[in-house]
Amino acid sequence: MWGKVTDVDGVHPLTRMPLTNVSDEMEENGTCFNMVQSRELCAILVMADAKDSKALYNDVFKEFYQYSEKLRQFGMEATDTEPALKPFIVTHPQDMKSAQTVSNKGGNCKMKTYFCHLCSCRKDELVRYKFGADRCQRCKAAHRARCYHHALCDSISTEKLLSELDGELASYLERCCVSYSDVKKRSKLLTDPLQVNKDSDISHIDFVIPENDSGRKSEYSMFIARECVLRRIPTHGKSVEEWREALRSCVFVERRIQCLLSLKEWKDSGKDEIPLLTIIELLIPCILHLENRVGEKIITMILRKGMEEYQGPTSQYLSEMEHIMQCKVLGSDASPSHWKLRWNRNKDGAIEIDPIQEQNSTVRCMIRSVDLLIEQAFPGDNNEKKTKLILACNKYCRAIKLLTLHRVLTECEQEEFQTLIDDFYEIWVELFSTEGITNYIHLLGSGHILYFLQKYQCLYLYSQQGWEHLNSICTGYILHNSARGGKGSGENGNKSYIYPLIRYLVQDLLWKTGEADRYFIEWEAEKKINNLN
DSSP, X not given: OOOBOOOTTSBOTTTOOBOOOOOGGGGGGGEEEEEEEETTEEEEEEEEOSOOSHHHIIIIIHHHHHXXXXXXXXXXXXXXXXXXXXXXXXXXXXXXXXXXXXXXXXXXXXXXXXXXXXXXXXXXXXXXXXXXXXXXXXXXXXXXXOBOOOOOOOHHHHHHHHHTHHHHHHHHHHHHSSOHHHHHHHOOOBOOTTOTTTTTOTXXXXXXXXXXXXXXXXXXXXXXXXXXXXXXXXXXXXXXXXXXXXXXXXXXXXXXXXHHHHHHHHHHTTTTSOOSOOOGGGOOBOHHHHHHHHHHHXXXXXXXXXXXXXXXXXXXXXXXHHHHIIIIISSOSSSOOOOOOOEEEOTTSOEEEOOOOOOXXXXXXXXXXXXXXXXXHSOSTTXXXXXXXXXXXXXXXXXXXXXXXXXXXXXXXXXXXXXXHHHHHHHHHHHHGGXXXXXXXXXXXXXXXXXXXXXXXXXXXXXXXXXXXXXXXHHHHHHHHGGGOOTTBSGGGOBOSHHHHHHHHHHHHHHHHTHHHHHHHHHHHHHHHHHHO
16 A cells, blocks of 8 residues: 555644555554655655564565565656656665575575575585686776686676576587586586595596506597597597597586576576565665674684684683673773673583674674784784784775775775785684575675775665664564554554654654754755744
């Protein structure tokens, strides 16, 4: 149901200008779905007194996403008082959980195969890198030996690549006279360039043939010949090295096809439910949520790894780190913080530090003192891990300071941001591997944040933690007041706690956008003119 937000007496909550009444149907099932208007200011409010879940999005928020898609395709029709608007884009900045829900893609990076809602990276490729000719153009230009970047699967490039899949499969069938799926089922050839023991694995294409071992040489020749025959590669009158080079050429094509098939699987994932939003490049990540979650992970990993290397009793380490947090990071010796380092025992009885979960302001304090935390967690002057950690965290701090600037970033600043993140990510993966990676850290290291930064220039404008703060205010209001009467209570059954919340949100929005200031400035000016007359 759509309409203009009104107060109970049918006037604008702040300007007191008459507005159209809102239908009573808006409040059924504890929901409200309205259009807020104040001269040029226009925003959509969706309120739901319910638990966050997929059902909530499908039952309540679905109409919002359908309406935004309608605006993108057809614009807004003219009314009696307003002209028609041409089609325009409505972006959807959200935290990651919400983005995964509305796109029906992604999940926990350690559990779900296609964990990222923005690319087709698999969980078994979480810390894999490309090298040589497989690197992206940015890493080639920067002379980086390892490339951890993944192309974002936006609507245009994804459809273009998938349109090439059938042609690639047909070309492979024509070249090898056998389908790619049959080859994949029957082939035993290993081609992973990052396999640690590839030189000694006789099933690997990069196996180093021993010169003085005729048995192994013969065995490998037979294996390569079988793989060539499987792909219809001629083997008459050629050496093993020539067979292998022909195989490499074929493997290059197979790798390309496998990437396209993975992209198709990523796109098809979750097709049992229709996503509320299909254009994922409109799902701008909230950088304040990112800053908070990445900061929590960094502090957690420092504390956990420091405990693993601590030489004394674990209880002593926990006490020391808690004291540092209380008296050096979050407080002082004269006024210590009440922060507690939480831990538990696993099924084997060993102590494990719980993941750090704090507000962004607290995490920022911790990150500002991260060098001190590292020094205390890894004592000793010749600790290489400590040196690398300090370097990585300093790179991250400089990058996040750029990312959260309250202005448009220049191209040079955008490139500097990603360069700093690449330095941080490479060291971080080297130190902690898969254990140190989260979905948000993947967004940084894969280059997804740079994509959105280049597209929208200033991501701070799309941050959502301000709305999160409003959510907590609204939740507190409902919990404190709803027990004394909701919809249908009070005199003549007109009492409702939804209307006061709408009024509060509209007032907050008007002041934050400057519309309220402008209104009162104009009102004061008009009042002076009237007094003079």
